[in-house]
Amino acid sequence: MAITDSSTLNALFTQPAAALTGTDLQIHLPLTRVLLNEILAARPANTPIRELLIDPNDRNRFRVHLTAEAPIVGTVSRQIRLAPGMPVSFPDQPWLEFRIEEGLGFFDRSLISVLQGQIEKRLPRGIELTSKNLRIHVPALLAYLGYQQLAPLIESLEIKSEASRLLVNLHLKAE
Amino acid sequence: MHPVLQHLMDTNFADLSGSRVDGRIAVTDDLVNLGLHELVAALTKASPAAKADAPANAPENTPTPYASDPAPKSATPDPKALLRKLQVEKLQYRTESGRTILEIACAVEK
Numbered sequence: 001m002a003i004t005d006s007s008t009l010n011a012l013f014t015q016p017a018a019a020l021t022g023t024d025l026q027i028h029l030p031l032t033r034v035l036l037n038e039i040l041a042a043r044p045a046n047t048p049i050r051e052l053l054i055d056p057n058d059r060n061r062f063r064v065h066l067t068a069e070a071p072i073v074g075t076v077s078r079q080i081r082l083a084p085g086m087p088v089s090f091p092d093q094p095w096l097e098f099r100i101e102e103g104l105g106f107f108d109r110s111l112i113s114v115l116q117g118q119i120e121k122r123l124p125r126g127i128e129l130t131s132k133n134l135r136i137h138v139p140a141l142l143a144y145l146g147y148q149q150l151a152p153l154i155e156s157l158e159i160k161s162e163a164s165r166l167l168v169n170l171h172l173k174a175e
Numbered sequence: 176m177h178p179v180l181q182h183l184m185d186t187n188f189a190d191l192s193g194s195r196v197d198g199r200i201a202v203t204d205d206l207v208n209l210g211l212h213e214l215v216a217a218l219t220k221a222s223p224a225a226k227a228d229a230p231a232n233a234p235e236n237t238p239t240p241y242a243s244d245p246a247p248k249s250a251t252p253d254p255k256a257l258l259r260k261l262q263v264e265k266l267q268y269r270t271e272s273g274r275t276i277l278e279i280a281c282a283v284e285k
Contacts, residue, residue, distance in 0.1 A: 008213050023199060026195075026197045041178070
């Protein structure tokens with residue numbers, strides 16, 4: 001499938017690990033709250049999420065303001081505090097995990113547990129929501145987005161939070 | 176253009192301040208050669224601007240399809256806007272058998 005009009009870029013995206021063999025790159029991206037919310041606003045339309053805003057805080061925590069269409073109960077709005085988990089490292093640890101620390105009540109957690117199957121069907125492939133965690137299986141999400149060939153390049157991926165910014169540390173390596 | 180890229184351009188990439196790239200980019204000869212062929216093809220292809228440069232004494236009934244149209248807005252970002260904010264600490268080019276290698280360390284200024 002052609003990604004761009006450029007045959008060079010298409011060759012690069014089709015087999016990036018082969019085209020970039022020997023590459024070893026550390027990328028540090030401090031993403032501001034404004035930019036993060038621009039990225040979230042550009043999310044796919046075919047999800048039950050109506051509103052999604054992020055507010056990074058210090059001490060490695062961030063808040064997500066979420067309005068979504070939930071099964072049975074209809075529209076729900078919550079402010080959830082999340083803590084990033086362990087860095088992603090391939091192939092042993094493909095999950096980007098965020099621990100839900102605050103914002104879900106007993107009823108919410110019970111409802112999520114009961115409706116786990118329906119929630120999974122409505123979320124994009126690779127994203128899991130339980131009553132305790134939001135987890136992203138990075139290779140599965142990349143495949144869902146059509147970029148599965150980029151997964152082998154990701155040596156590690158870590159997300160941290162500081163005041164008004166999320167810090168993304170990405171290590172790309174092609175051997 | 177993707178709305179996130181448009182936002183970055185509209186704000187002069189301020190939201191990427193403090194970003195940093197450090198390491199080695201290696202590209203195979205095959206990809207470099209593919210890029211060279213594509214570059215030559217692009218340079219030798221007649222541009223719309225050249226076509227629009229019609230002779231001044233052309234007959235009135237000569238069609239001038241480009242001269243009367245406003246220039247289309249570019250769908251790709253101008254790399255100069257980002258390059259102006261880059262602090263390049265290291266940029267070394269070398270080759271190995273079958274590969275072109277760029278050692279790089281740079282950051283987007285705060």
